[in-house]
Amino acid sequence: MDFDLTKEQQQLGDSIQRFVAREYAFEKRKGILRSEEGMSREVWAHLAEMGLLALQVPEEHGGMGGAPIETMLAMNGVGRGLLLEPYLASAVVATTLLRELGSPAQQGELFPAMAAGERIVVLAHDEPGARYDLTQVSTKATRAGDGYALSGQKSVVVHAPSADLLLVSARTGSGVSLFLVPWDAKGVSLAAYRTLDGRRAADVTLSEVRAGREALVGAEGAALDVIVSVNDVAIAAACAEAVGALEALLQTTVEYSKSRKQFGVPIGTFQALQHRMVEMLIHVEQAKSMSYLASLRSDEKDLQARARVMSAAKVIVGRACRNVGQEAVQIHGGMGMTEEFHASHYFRRLAALELSFGDTEHHLEKFALNSAEAT
Amino acid sequence: MDLSFTPEENAFRQAVRSFVQSRLPADIQKRTLEGRKQTHDDYKRWHRLLYEQGWGAPTWPKEYGGPGWGAVEQYIFEEESAAAGAPLLSPFGLKMVGPVIYTFGSDAQKERFLPRIRSAEHSWCQGYSEPGSGSDLASLKTRAERRGDGYVVNGQKTWITHAQYADYIFCLVRTDPKAKQQQGISFLLIDMKTPGITVRPIVTMDGGKEINEVFFEDVHVPVENRVGEENAGWTYAKFLLGHERTNIAGVAVSKRELRRLKHIASEERKNGKPLIEDPAFAARIAQVEIDLWALEITNLRVVSAEKEKRAPGPEVSLLKIKGTEIQQALTELMMLARGPSALGLLNDADAFRPAAAYCNLRKTSIYGGSNEIQKNIISRTILGL
Known part of the structure; x- marks a missing residue:
C-alpha cells in the first residue's frame, strides 16, 4: 500500500x-x-x-x-x-x-x-428533463435507406460549439446506439450559450439528421452500458479536476488572508477565519483521498463496486466544492464577488463540477440505495 | 500508487484474525458487538490473553518487549481487533507513558515499569488537566517541591479517566514556579497507593463514572520516579501527545459501529418498513459512511507515510477532528434510529443505551486536545497563519 x-x-x-x-x-x-x-x-x-x-x-x-x-x-x-x-x-x-x-x-x-x-469530439447524451439519469434517451435513430435518421434534443452539451464531431446517443429499437455526427451535418442546429463558469455550450436539436452505417459507433443498441461505464471515468476525472481547483483556491485564500489587513492586522490572524480555513483544508484533504480512490478504481471490473466508489467520491468532492468555494468567496470579502479576481472563477468552476455527472444529492441517494441492497 | 496490501501483510491479517477469533472470550465479544460496557477486569482479561501471545504491547518496538510491528501491521491489528469485537486496550500505559519511559526514562524505570504495562499487571492513568488548566495545559499549578531524595506534591488533577483502577498515575507537575510556563514542568510517575492521594469520582451526564478528580496532599514521590530532566517535562508531554497516531482517527471502531447502526436501522420500523429503507434516514447513514470511507483513505495516507519513515505531521490533528466528528455522528444516529425508545434505556446499566452513548461521546471532541485546539495547530503549522 x-x-x-x-x-x-x-x-x-x-x-x-x-x-x-x-x-x-x-x-x-x-x-x-x-x-x-x-x-x-x-x-x-x-x-x-x-x-x-x-x-x-x-x-x-x-x-x-x-x-x-x-x-x-x-x-x-x-x-x-x-x-x-x-x-x-x-x-x-x-x-x-x-x-x-x-x-x-x-x-x-x-x-x-x-x-x-x-x-475535437464531444458526447451529446443528456436530454431535457433527464436529470442525471443516464438511461433516459428519447432521441431516436430510425433506419433510413442504408443508414439512420436521427431526431431529438440534447441539452447542455458543453464545448459543442468547438466540436468537429458530436457523439450522439439515440434509441435504436430497444437499445441505445452512438453515432458520430459532424457539427455541420444537415439537420443539426446548435443554440449556443455560456455556462456559469464561462464555457461555451449548446442545446442541440437534431431533425432527420442522416447518418451512414459507418457513423454507428459500436454494435447497434449496445452503447448504454458503455456510456454508463465511461461516466465513472468522467467522475474520477472531474474529481481530480476539482482537487486541483480546490487546492489552488485554498492556497489563494490563505495567502489573501495573510496580506489583507483590517483593524491594523492581517485578517488571517482572526481565529474566526482561521478555523474556517482549517475546515476548508479538511474538505480538500478528504476530497484528495477520494479522488485517489476514484482514479485507482476507475478501471475496476466489478461495476457495482465501482459505482459505489464513484458515488462516494462525488459526494465528498461535491461537498468540498461547495464548502471551499463559498468560504473562499466569503473570506475574500467584496473582492471574492468580482469578475476581476480569480476566486470567483474558481467558485464558478467548482459549482459547475458539482453539477456535472450527478450532483451530491444524486450520488448520496444512489449510494444509500446501493448500501441498502448490499445489507 | 496502490491500495492493496502485500501478501505478507495479508498473511499477517489472517494470523491476527484467527487469533482474535479463537481467543477472544465470547462474553467480552458479545458485549462489544452489542455496544455494552466492559468492566475493568474484562479489559485486563483480554490484555493478558494478548500478552500470552506476545502481543501485550502491540505498538512497541522489539527491544522493549513489543512485537516490533510497523505502521501497517499496527493498523491491521487495530482493524481486525475492532472488527471482531475485541475491546480497545487502555492507552495510558501502552500508548502514552510506555513510549515516554522507553524514550526518555532511566534503565531502572524501563525495567520496573515496561514489563508490567505489557503484562497488564499495572494499570495507568494520566494526570494532566487541572481545574484551571484545560486546553491551556501549560498553566498547570500542581506543585512538586524538592525535599531530600524526593518531591512533595500538592495540588489537584481532574478528568482523570479510570483513576479508580490505576496503580500508577503519570503527572505533569510544576517544579520551578519562577520559570516561564512551559519551562518549569516535570514529568513524575506516582504510585496511586502513596499516602495523601484521594480519588473522587465525577459523574458524567450519561450516568458514567469513568472520570475522577485526584487530590494530592503532601504526597511524597521518590526522585527516581521523575522521567528525564527536572523542568523538561513539557518536552516529554509534547512527545506523548504526538506519539499515538495510527489509530487516532478510530476508523476501525467506527466501521464496526457503522455496522451496528445499520443493524439497528434494519430492526426499527418506520411506516411499516425497515427504517434503513427510509430515504431520509438512509441518506444520513450514507453520509456518515462516505465520510468514514474518505477518512479511512486519509488515515492510510498517514500510515503509508509513517511506513516510509516520513514523520507524520500535523495532519494527525485532521484525523482527530474528523474521526471524533464521525464517532459522534454514529452515536447520534443510533439514538435517532431507536427513536422514542432511546429515552427509556438510560437506567439499564447492562443494555446498550444509545442515548447514554450519545451523551458520553460528546467527550471525544473535548479530550486529547479539543477540536478547536487541533484547528489552532493546523492553522499554525499547515496553513502558516
Missing part, C-alpha cells in the same frame, strides 16, 4: 503544473475567456505536444490506453489552471468512448487527429 507516484508520473505531474503556471496565467486566461471561441487552439496544440491528449488513446495508436493516475495528474493541472479547453469532454470522455466502442476504421481515422489536437 502506497500513495507514491512513479518517477515518470512525478515528471508528468510537474510538467503539467509548470505548463499551467507559465502558459495559463490568470490574465492570459481572461483573454481566452473573452475570445470568440472561449478556448485557445494554441493551448490545445500545446497539450497535444505534451502527449496529454493521448492518455486515453489505445497503445496501438500511440497512446497510453487509459492511465488512470496520469489522467488524474493531468486533471489536477486542468483544475488548478481553470483550463477552458475541452480536455475532460474530448480527451477523456469521447476518447474513452471511442476506445471502448469505435471500429478500427473510426479509431484509425480519429485517434491520430484527436491526439494531435486537430479534432
Whole structure:
C-alpha cells in the first residue's frame, strides 16, 4: 500500500503544473475567456505536444490506453489552471468512448487527429428533463435507406460549439446506439450559450439528421452500458479536476488572508477565519483521498463496486466544492464577488463540477440505495 | 500508487484474525458487538490473553518487549481487533507513558515499569488537566517541591479517566514556579497507593463514572520516579501527545459501529418498513459512511507515510477532528434510529443505551486536545497563519 507516484508520473505531474503556471496565467486566461471561441487552439496544440491528449488513446495508436493516475495528474493541472479547453469532454470522455466502442476504421481515422489536437469530439447524451439519469434517451435513430435518421434534443452539451464531431446517443429499437455526427451535418442546429463558469455550450436539436452505417459507433443498441461505464471515468476525472481547483483556491485564500489587513492586522490572524480555513483544508484533504480512490478504481471490473466508489467520491468532492468555494468567496470579502479576481472563477468552476455527472444529492441517494441492497 | 496490501501483510491479517477469533472470550465479544460496557477486569482479561501471545504491547518496538510491528501491521491489528469485537486496550500505559519511559526514562524505570504495562499487571492513568488548566495545559499549578531524595506534591488533577483502577498515575507537575510556563514542568510517575492521594469520582451526564478528580496532599514521590530532566517535562508531554497516531482517527471502531447502526436501522420500523429503507434516514447513514470511507483513505495516507519513515505531521490533528466528528455522528444516529425508545434505556446499566452513548461521546471532541485546539495547530503549522 502506497500513495507514491512513479518517477515518470512525478515528471508528468510537474510538467503539467509548470505548463499551467507559465502558459495559463490568470490574465492570459481572461483573454481566452473573452475570445470568440472561449478556448485557445494554441493551448490545445500545446497539450497535444505534451502527449496529454493521448492518455486515453489505445497503445496501438500511440497512446497510453487509459492511465488512470496520469489522467488524474493531468486533471489536477486542468483544475488548478481553470483550463477552458475541452480536455475532460474530448480527451477523456469521447476518447474513452471511442476506445471502448469505435471500429478500427473510426479509431484509425480519429485517434491520430484527436491526439494531435486537430479534432475535437464531444458526447451529446443528456436530454431535457433527464436529470442525471443516464438511461433516459428519447432521441431516436430510425433506419433510413442504408443508414439512420436521427431526431431529438440534447441539452447542455458543453464545448459543442468547438466540436468537429458530436457523439450522439439515440434509441435504436430497444437499445441505445452512438453515432458520430459532424457539427455541420444537415439537420443539426446548435443554440449556443455560456455556462456559469464561462464555457461555451449548446442545446442541440437534431431533425432527420442522416447518418451512414459507418457513423454507428459500436454494435447497434449496445452503447448504454458503455456510456454508463465511461461516466465513472468522467467522475474520477472531474474529481481530480476539482482537487486541483480546490487546492489552488485554498492556497489563494490563505495567502489573501495573510496580506489583507483590517483593524491594523492581517485578517488571517482572526481565529474566526482561521478555523474556517482549517475546515476548508479538511474538505480538500478528504476530497484528495477520494479522488485517489476514484482514479485507482476507475478501471475496476466489478461495476457495482465501482459505482459505489464513484458515488462516494462525488459526494465528498461535491461537498468540498461547495464548502471551499463559498468560504473562499466569503473570506475574500467584496473582492471574492468580482469578475476581476480569480476566486470567483474558481467558485464558478467548482459549482459547475458539482453539477456535472450527478450532483451530491444524486450520488448520496444512489449510494444509500446501493448500501441498502448490499445489507 | 496502490491500495492493496502485500501478501505478507495479508498473511499477517489472517494470523491476527484467527487469533482474535479463537481467543477472544465470547462474553467480552458479545458485549462489544452489542455496544455494552466492559468492566475493568474484562479489559485486563483480554490484555493478558494478548500478552500470552506476545502481543501485550502491540505498538512497541522489539527491544522493549513489543512485537516490533510497523505502521501497517499496527493498523491491521487495530482493524481486525475492532472488527471482531475485541475491546480497545487502555492507552495510558501502552500508548502514552510506555513510549515516554522507553524514550526518555532511566534503565531502572524501563525495567520496573515496561514489563508490567505489557503484562497488564499495572494499570495507568494520566494526570494532566487541572481545574484551571484545560486546553491551556501549560498553566498547570500542581506543585512538586524538592525535599531530600524526593518531591512533595500538592495540588489537584481532574478528568482523570479510570483513576479508580490505576496503580500508577503519570503527572505533569510544576517544579520551578519562577520559570516561564512551559519551562518549569516535570514529568513524575506516582504510585496511586502513596499516602495523601484521594480519588473522587465525577459523574458524567450519561450516568458514567469513568472520570475522577485526584487530590494530592503532601504526597511524597521518590526522585527516581521523575522521567528525564527536572523542568523538561513539557518536552516529554509534547512527545506523548504526538506519539499515538495510527489509530487516532478510530476508523476501525467506527466501521464496526457503522455496522451496528445499520443493524439497528434494519430492526426499527418506520411506516411499516425497515427504517434503513427510509430515504431520509438512509441518506444520513450514507453520509456518515462516505465520510468514514474518505477518512479511512486519509488515515492510510498517514500510515503509508509513517511506513516510509516520513514523520507524520500535523495532519494527525485532521484525523482527530474528523474521526471524533464521525464517532459522534454514529452515536447520534443510533439514538435517532431507536427513536422514542432511546429515552427509556438510560437506567439499564447492562443494555446498550444509545442515548447514554450519545451523551458520553460528546467527550471525544473535548479530550486529547479539543477540536478547536487541533484547528489552532493546523492553522499554525499547515496553513502558516
